[in-house]
Amino acid sequence: MMRKIFSKHSVENFEAPNLVQVQLDSYRWFLDHGLKELLKDVSPVDDWTGKELKLSFLDFKLDEPKYKERVALEKNITYEAPLKVKVGLENKRTGQYREQELFLADFPLMTPRGTFIINGVERVVISQLIRSPGALFSLSKSSRFKRYFGAKLIPARGAWLEFETEYNGVISVRIDRKRKVPATAILRAFGVTTDDEIKKHFIDVDTDENTKFILATILSDPSSNENEGLIEVYKRIRPGDPATPDNAKAMIHNMFFNPARYDLSKVGRFRMNKRFNEEINIEDPALRVLRAQDIINILR
Known part of the structure; x- marks a missing residue:
């Protein structure tokens, strides 16, 4: 059967865009910049008197995921990786300072398809529109x-x-x-x-x-x-x-x-x-x- 094209423009070489690229780019920006800004916003944390202790978030890193995507789907678990932060604790009275790496949370990872696997179910997170400040x-x-x-x-x-x-x-x-x-x-x-x-x-x-x-x-x-x-x-x-x-x-x-x-x-x-x-x-x-x-x- 012969294919007939009535358009004035050729569509033979048209390449469909990656429709999940926006999701992937947004997640990559959050890992590279957003998470750092978020920790910077809440750092340092003082004790309630403001005179004893000061906790500062210095850096963070994501470890390797606990399970592969396929295993997470099969075992009904979340596809995630440990998020660890490097913190510095200062005793304001004694001047003593100490740095240590701490586990903060299990951080959900995005698949190459722009989805998350939560409790073994693949889901798409849709961005919410909020009022601009x-x-x-x-x-x-x-x-x-x-x-x-x-x-x-x-x-x-x-x-x-x-x-x-x-x-x-x-x-x-x-x-x-x-x-x-x-x-x-x-x-x-x-x-x-x-x-x-x-x-x-x-x-x-x-x-x-x-x-x-x-x-x-x-x-x-x-x-x-x-x-x-x-x-x-x-x-x-x-x-x-x-x-x-x-x-x-x-x-x-x-x-x-x-x-x-x-x-x-x-x-x-x-x-x-x-x-x-x-x-x-x-x-x-x-x-x-x-x-x-x-x-x-x-x-x-």
Whole structure:
């Protein structure tokens, strides 16, 4: 039977692409770069006092797989290899330092077909789409004349901040979907303390004659200085716990200023730079934490 081709282009030499190459490349990147970055993000690990011990992840390696692919399929086991890390432990009091290789976990391996063998069953892992870190803005209308604004600040690691305007013009913030707190209380907790200082940052944008958002928020804010702002935020996040300026400040610092607990990521800081016309170094983890200026930029 003679084959007839009606296409204008020749398809005789067409080579089908490797349809699993994306999976293979992604897994290879994770082994070569992603895993190293992940360990770097959590290193070093201090004891709870921060004064006794410090554990640092120095390097890692994958040993040979325990079983071949065929054996894993036949025996209903996982195709995996031991992941070992080289760690350094420092005693801060004595200055003693020791390095050792430790077993961390059994690490699933990808087959040349782009699949994993889990308990003897061959499976394909589909990448999940997630929201990119950074600031997202929204606008909704409840009537012809009333508009409500909202924003979300999404980090790669740490607490989300959700901003929203109320019917009376008050701007409130939810921290990790906890109870609302006036946005000005957050600013005071971050060091923008007085009413005049807060107003100065928004005098050129809060110009609506019908609704003065910043003034309405200040009037609804029970706090009037940094300590009161810290306590107000603390009470919303940990209701029922005794609130003092010291423990509130420690909580805020640990939640938003500690790179191990809060990280916008390179992508998040890059997007913030683009949106707000800034040039902050995205490589420095200390500059990827939350700043008072970030909150001011979002509110503006």
